[in-house]
């Protein structure tokens with residue numbers, strides 16, 4: 130496996146692969162790799178001739194009072210995991226390499242899809258995500274790019290960007306990987322104290338209960354969200370940012386009975402750590 134730290138190195142490596150007609154899979158990450166990331170790398174390895182994993186803590190997707198400085202950085206361990214799962218290249222640029230000029234070119238998806246859920250509490254977040262992912266797409270020119278359903282809104286925003294900007298690639302969305310007790314794997318889980326870690330289980334448990342209610346026939350989106358919120362409120366350490374339901378794929382308001390697919394999404398703080406989780410409800 131090769132570690133590329135510059136745009137020029139990555140381009141040179143990929144030019145060789147492309148000349149040989151090899152297909153390229155890209156897995157964008159912020160590092161601190163865990164089983165969730167590993168599942169994306171494995172899928173990319175199965176479906177492509179060459180796999181690029183990017184490891185870049187992207188400053189533009191963090192707000193002013195967020196955890197950019199304390200975000201875990203574990204490049205050596207990340208390279209071992211990436212190699213073990215079949216990656217051919219780890220691309221780990223510096224911020225200066227990805228953003229060489231202070232004058233910025235932004236790629237921004239506007240409208241409801243980026244204003245709701247995480248877009249409301251993190252107003253500049255998705256602009257940072259779409260900008261860095263566009264840069265990575267232009268650099269790697271992958272045939273397929275791999276993202277996790279864990280970040281459900283990100284997936285819908287990126288799908289819109291790919292469609293609107295005619296990116297010539299396939300988005301591959303992988304299911305949420307969880308700990309044995311149900312907590313969605315996240316690089317931020319390492320911030321949790323043992324007490325917060327235990328309290329955080331309320332997220333997956335509440336979503337599971339909502340899924341049961343849905344399976345029993347409840348189709349009222351608002352009721353499903355309220356039911357989930359009430360369950361989360363039973364955990365005193367849970368400080369709720371949102372518990373909401375929107376229609377898929379455009380994340381439009383979900384009033385009245387669910388039709389098609391709905392996204393029930395939660396963001397909750399435990400101490401200083403903000404965690405997200407979600408459930409897709411499909412009306413058959």
Ligand code: AMP
Nearest residue numbers: 158159160165276277279280305306314
């Ligand atoms: P991050 O490093 O947190 O930016 O995540 C990089 C990619 O891994 C994103 O597409 C995430 O959605 C995905 N990912 C993170 N956690 C999980 C998980 N528990 N299950 C599946 N995919 C995940």
